[in-house]
Every structure is written in structure tokens, then in C-alpha cells.
Amino acid sequence: MPEPSRPPGCRYTEDARLDARNTFGVAARAPLLVEIADAAALPAVLADPALRDDALLVLGGGSNLLFAGDAPGPVLALETRGMRVLADHGDFAIVRADAGASWDAFVRWTLSQGLAGLENLALIPGTVGAAPIQNIGAYGTEVRERIHVVEAFERDAGELRRMAPDRCAFAYRDSAFKREPDRYVVTAVEFALPRTPALRLDYAGIGEELAAMGVAGTPTPTQVADxxxxxxxxxxxxxxxxxxxxxxxxxxxxxxxxxEALQADDPSMPAFRGDDPATRKLSAAWLIDRCGWKGQRDGAAGVAASHALVLVNHGGATGAQLLGLARRIAASVQARFGVAIEPEPRIVGDRW
Ligand SMILES: Cc1cc2nc3c(=O)[nH]c(=O)nc-3n(C[C@H](O)[C@H](O)[C@H](O)COP(=O)(O)OP(=O)(O)OC[C@H]3O[C@@H](n4cnc5c(N)ncnc54)[C@H](O)[C@@H]3O)c2cc1C
Known part of the structure; x- marks a missing residue:
């Protein structure tokens, strides 16, 4: 059989290893890995019958997924990394970054352009294209607050969409893209960023850290990112x-x-009010810590000694071992507190 013609600017690797493409560092393979350096090639690549597969996985930096087994279908990685100012309105600018750009490199680039708004999201691993998927958040900021448009290729329709935030169903660590992982490939994200910053310094030790850095008075957005x-x-x-x-x-x-009932049993349990007055957000880290998991190990799979929420691979753990540990942690939290906790990363090759 002759090889089907393949669009230029793409690299096809059969039976590809993904060990270095996931930050857990677990061993995994994909039957086919397609790396795309030019987003214009995407429609042709996705029209290829080999990639019309529902099990197609779009892979960024692999920092928010767990390969509990091999990828069941082909894997697509966007290697497009451009960043540019689209429109400068003086007090704010619209900037655009390609999906494959490093998130932290992009944050630093916006700061170098004199633009603020992303400083609290510095050093989150991964790519720009993945940032809207779970609406990344840290230090009192969520990325949805700064997103202008998500550009995404809708696979079934074969069309590029420009989606304003109100079409993305953003919520806490969630979005339309996360709920329907087979529907879209995010190709680029545009952000509206102010030149005059409204800094958020009142969160989780930022003020103390700035003081330790010797920053007196109002910090710059770059100092906040630092x-x-x-x-x-x-x-x-x-x-x-x-x-x-x-x-x-x-x-x-x-x-x-x-x-309230849980707090009556243990008044030290943190509970936060959200938008809905009928609900409270609990700290998964606190619940897991109370169940005694911090620093525990099961072979090479473990819980970080410094942080009860972080599962770690001490070297040679399989994704299945890490998933097994995660399930035992969730079961113990359910048994002790009657609270269901769910994974944040996508589980590939198995189900939660
Ligand atoms: C040390 C560490 C700290 C972290 N801290 C934070 C934090 O503070 N806040 C936070 O929110 N997250 C955090 N994360 C999680 C992670 O960094 C983010 O979720 C990040 O956005 C994932 O990017 P990625 O490129 O690695 O995505 P991947 O892990 O490759 O993919 C994640 C999901 O997005 C999908 N996806 C990726 N790219 C695309 C695309 N172009 N189009 C469609 N779907 C796509 C994938 O299919 C998958 O479902 C942390 C991770 C690590 C390792």
C-alpha cells in the first residue's frame, strides 16, 4: 500500500514513546504521534482517516494527565510557538499566542511587553493551548479573566472557531473543552491585558515573599511573577x-x-464560600493530609512529603500504580469524611 500523502510541516512517528512527554515520567506509547509545526496543516492532518479516530489525544506538555496505560489512539502535538501583539489600545492590548507555546515563556513575554494580568499564573507548566482546557488558576487568579478569544478547530465540523469566554463554559478547573475532549483542538489563544496593573498581592504569601525579596512599595508585575x-x-x-x-x-x-457538620466535628477544617451560597469548597489537601497520606509511598508511587495533593513518581512507577494509589486516597477520604474527591488531570488509558 502506498503511504498516504502527508501535509508538509508535520512529523509522523509510529509506535512513539511518550515517557518524556508527560511530567509524571511514566512509560507510555502511542500507535501514532503526529507533531504539527504549522497550524495551517491541521485541517488536512485531521482529515486523514487515521486521525479521525475518537480516541485521538491532543497532547501539550503532558503536565495535566496520567498515562494509566498506553494512549488508545493517535496522539497530536502542536509545536506552533508564535506570540504577537495583535492590537495596542494604549491602556490595554490584545495579544495572541499559538497553542504549542510554553505558558511560562508566554507570561514572561507579556511582562516584557509592559502588559500585566498574568503575573499570578507564572511558572505553571505546560502550553498556552492547554491553559483554557481546565481554566488554569493559581494565587487568586484564573486564566478565564484575561482570555479574549480561544481559537479552536472543531473536529466534526472541520471548521476553525473563534470562541469568546462566554462560549467556553469556564468554571473552577473546567471548561467546555475539558467536558468534550474529542470536540476541539485549541490552535491559539488571545488575551486582553492591561498596561496599568491591578495587582493581587493578598494571596498565599505573595506579600511576604515580596518583602523577603527586598521589594518596598508597590511592586511591578514582573516582581509579582518572580x-x-x-x-x-x-x-x-x-x-x-x-x-x-x-x-x-x-x-x-x-x-x-x-x-458545617464536618466543621462541627473539627473546627480547624477549612471551608470556602464560592458563588453559590448553598455550597462550600473544601480543601482536598487538608482532607488527604488528615487521612495520613502526606509523604506515604507505595513502591515507587507516593504522595509528596511537602504537599498532600501532589502524587509523585519516585522513579519507575507505572501510571497504573499511581492511579491505584489515587483511588485508595480517594476511598479513604470518602470513608472518613463522606466526601468524594476527583482527579484534576486527565486519565488516559483507563477510567477514574
Ligand atoms: C508542578 C506542577 C504545578 C502545576 N500547577 C498548576 C496550577 O497552579 N494551576 C493549574 O491550573 N494547573 C497546574 N498544573 C497543571 C498543568 O500544568 C496545567 O493544567 C497545564 O495547563 C497543562 O498544560 P499541558 O500543555 O501540559 O497540557 P497536557 O497535560 O498535555 O494536557 C492536558 C489536557 O488538555 C488537553 N489539551 C492540551 N492541549 C490541547 C489543545 N491544544 N487543544 C485541545 N486540548 C488540549 C489534553 O488533551 C488534556 O486533556 C501544574 C502541573 C505541575 C506538573
Whole structure:
């Protein structure tokens, strides 16, 4: 059989190893890996019958997924990395970055352009294209607050869509893209960023870190990004040294009455009010810590000693072992507190 003609600017690898493409560093393979350097090739690539497969996985930096087994179908990686100012309106600008660009490199580039708004999201691993998928958030900021348009290729329709935030169903660690992972490939994201920053410094030690850095008076957005990066480096294991995917569990949202009953048993339990007065968000880290998991190991799979939410690969753990550990953690939280906790990363090759 002759090889089908393949669009230029793409690299096809059969039986590809994905070990270096996931920050847990677990061994996994894909029957086919397609790396695309030119987004214009995407429609032709996706029209290829081999990639029309429902099991197609779009892979960014692999920092928010767990390969519990091999990828069941082909894997697509966008290697497009452009960034540019689309329109400068003086007090704010619209900027655009390609899906394959490094998120942290993009944050730093916006700061170098004199633009603010993303400083609290510095040093989150992964790509720009993945940022809207779970509406990344950190230090009191969510990316949806700055998104102008998500450009995404709708696979079934074969059309490129420009989606304003109100069409993306953004919520806490969630979006339309996360709920329908087979529907869209995000190709680029545009952001509206102000030149005059409204800095958020009242969150999780940013003020103290700026003081420790010797910053007196009002900091610059770059100094805030530096402070956030310093705290993150101290608190979270570096995936290059110890495989992990950041927080493994989302904070559970429960009825307010359930939170109050749990707090009556233990008044030290944190519970946060959200938009809905009938519910409370609990701290998954606190619940897991109370069940005694921090620093525990099951062979090479473990829970970070520094952070109960972070599952780690001490070296040679399989994705199935990590998933098994995660299930045991969730079962113990359910048994002790009656609260269901769910994984934040996508589980590939198995089900939660
Ligand atoms: C040390 C560490 C710290 C972290 N801290 C945070 C944090 O503070 N806040 C936070 O929100 N997250 C955090 N994360 C999780 C992760 O970094 C983010 O979710 C990030 O956005 C994932 O990017 P990625 O490119 O690695 O995506 P991947 O892991 O490759 O993919 C994640 C999901 O997005 C989909 N996807 C990726 N690219 C595209 C695309 N172009 N089109 C369609 N779907 C796509 C994938 O199919 C998958 O479902 C952390 C992870 C680590 C390892």
C-alpha cells in the first residue's frame, strides 16, 4: 500500500514513546504521534482517516494527565510557538499566542511587553493551548479573566472557531473543552491585558515573599511573577527531578450543611464560600493530609512529603500504580469524611 500523502510541516512517528512527554515520567506509547509545526496543516492532518479516530489525544506538555496505560489512539502535538501583539489600545492590548507555546515563556513575554494580568499564573507548566482546557488558576487568579478569544478547530465540523469566554463554559478547573475532549483542538489563544496593573498581592504569601525579596512599595508585575515563581519552586516538586502533575485532586464542592457538620466535628477544617451560597469548597489537601497520606509511598508511587495533593513518581512507577494509589486516597477520604474527591488531570488509558 502506498503511504498516504502527508501535509508538509508535520512529523509522523509510529509506535512513539511518550515517557518524556508527560511530567509524571511514566512509560507510555502511542500507535501514532503526529507533531504539527504549522497550524495551517491541521485541517488536512485531521482529515486523514487515521486521525479521525475518537480516541485521538491532543497532547501539550503532558503536565495535566496520567498515562494509566498506553494512549488508545493517535496522539497530536502542536509545536506552533508564535506570540504577537495583535492590537495596542494604549491602556490595554490584545495579544495572541499559538497553542504549542510554553505558558511560562508566554507570561514572561507579556511582562516584557509592559502588559500585566498574568503575573499570578507564572511558572505553571505546560502550553498556552492547554491553559483554557481546565481554566488554569493559581494565587487568586484564573486564566478565564484575561482570555479574549480561544481559537479552536472543531473536529466534526472541520471548521476553525473563534470562541469568546462566554462560549467556553469556564468554571473552577473546567471548561467546555475539558467536558468534550474529542470536540476541539485549541490552535491559539488571545488575551486582553492591561498596561496599568491591578495587582493581587493578598494571596498565599505573595506579600511576604515580596518583602523577603527586598521589594518596598508597590511592586511591578514582573516582581509579582518572580515572587510567585519563588514560592512555587519552594512548595512544589520540580517534575524534572521528581515526576508529578501538580495537584492531583480538585477541591471538592459540597452542600453548605455538610461542610458545617464536618466543621462541627473539627473546627480547624477549612471551608470556602464560592458563588453559590448553598455550597462550600473544601480543601482536598487538608482532607488527604488528615487521612495520613502526606509523604506515604507505595513502591515507587507516593504522595509528596511537602504537599498532600501532589502524587509523585519516585522513579519507575507505572501510571497504573499511581492511579491505584489515587483511588485508595480517594476511598479513604470518602470513608472518613463522606466526601468524594476527583482527579484534576486527565486519565488516559483507563477510567477514574
Ligand atoms: C508542578 C506542577 C504545578 C502545576 N500547577 C498548576 C496550577 O497552579 N494551576 C493549574 O491550573 N494547573 C497546574 N498544573 C497543571 C498543568 O500544568 C496545567 O493544567 C497545564 O495547563 C497543562 O498544560 P499541558 O500543555 O501540559 O497540557 P497536557 O497535560 O498535555 O494536557 C492536558 C489536557 O488538555 C488537553 N489539551 C492540551 N492541549 C490541547 C489543545 N491544544 N487543544 C485541545 N486540548 C488540549 C489534553 O488533551 C488534556 O486533556 C501544574 C502541573 C505541575 C506538573
Amino acid at each position: 515572587a510567585v515563581s519563588r514560592i512555587r519552586r519552594r512548595k512544589l516538586p520540580d517534575p524534572a527531578v521528581l515526576g508529578n502533575a501538580g495537584s492531583f485532586f480538585k477541591n471538592p464542592v459540597v452542600p453548605a450543611a455538610q461542610a
